[in-house]
Amino acid sequence: MPIATEDQFTDVYRAHYEDVLRFVRRRAHPTNVDDIVGETFLAAWRRRHDIPDNPRPWLFGTARRVMLNADRGMRRQSALKVHIQQSAVSADGRGTATDPAAEVECRLDLAAAWRSLAPADQEVLALHVWEQLEAREAATVLGCTRAAYTMRLARARRRLGKRLEAPAAELTALSLTPRQEPST
Template sequence: MPIDTQAQFTEVYRAHYEDVLRFVRRRAHPMNVDDIVGETFLAAWRRRRELPDDPRPWLFGTARKVMLNSDRGMRRRAALAVHIQQSAQTDSHDPMTLVDSRMELAAAWQSLAPADQEVLALHVWEDLAARDAAKVIGCSRAAYAMRLTRAKRRLAGLLNHSNATSPALVTSH
């Protein structure tokens, strides 16, 4: 989808800005978010004639590379927040049980390697198809599917003692 005019680029920017912003906010230090998003769209402008028909995975991949480059001097200070739907599998509707389940999931999430967090986040938060998520990470669809399966198993293993699982993580890809 070659972009020849500023108006066409503005249309792409408006269509994908919020998605890229959310993608970066989940992964980068808050002080770096605006710079990373700006650099991502600057790269898109510079390569506007080469953008694919669906630029969203390309933008995510570019934002990921910008974050990796900017992460040299700064490590993440806080783990990513885990998005959990209300647990339909919880036998009890006791609020304390739900809080305990969420805390166990958050602790398990923090124990995962960053690579596992990344593939799970692309699957659960960004709701990307395996083909598109593979583009973001820079691997084949099959490699992404294998990484996702392994990451799910590792997370399930960490949660195994409490039987706390997230329905969004158990779905097949």
């Protein structure tokens, strides 16, 4: 049942919205439900010519894949935080596995330092640490040359390092003040 018109899609949406919503509510965190259902129907719209005669299972499968992608994103985000935290601990020598207080202090410092960075610096560091992209690949993502990306990464690392060396009170003040976008 390829969907050829907007009215046909509207009919499918109205017929299956509640079912998809219930399906997602039973499986996803409440704060993510609306986004997942929205992404599901966006995918349905984009692939409206591929929807089978009985769209309900297809929509459930699509919702499941959207949820899996969201879960992977959350795990990558957590992995990034852990990776950065481990890098920070090993880079400055503070905190060990046997010193939980120092580890917590280091994590708090890192979180404050990360929040105080400009979004451009966060993006460059995330592409390197989280996505583990090669310089050429990250440059493609950002739409710049490999040399420009490498320079941005070096500067972002340096700024993060300086913020990690700053006293905690100074970091808190930095993260609460409005940031200016870099002009790189």
